[in-house]
Amino acid sequence: MDKALKECPLCGSPAELKKSYYLESELPYSYVHCTHEGCALHHNAPHFSGDIEAKNSQKAVESWNKRENIPAHS
Numbered sequence: 001m002d003k004a005l006k007e008c009p010l011c012g013s014p015a016e017l018k019k020s021y022y023l024e025s026e027l028p029y030s031y032v033h034c035t036h037e038g039c040a041l042h043h044n045a046p047h048f049s050g051d052i053e054a055k056n057s058q059k060a061v062e063s064w065n066k067r068e069n070i071p072a073h074s
């Protein structure tokens with residue numbers, strides 16, 4: 001882990017940085033999600049793409065830590 005992640009804003013579980021590729025284009029993308037399977041933020045995490053993998057990951061981590069694009073409050 002290159003950067004510390006804040007805990008999930010919904011359930012308080014640890015968060016995790018994930019990296020993958022869009023199958024159709026092989027473009028890398030990164031996202032941060034909640035590690036708790038039942039949490040809304042486990043499956044519903046914004047993707048960050050369009051740059052090299054390290055940049056995408058950095059943006060995903062920064063966005064998560066700033067709670068951007070995350071439905072933290074209902």
Ligand SMILES: [Zn+2]
Pocket residue numbers: 008009010011012013034035036039040041042
């Ligand atoms: Zn959660």
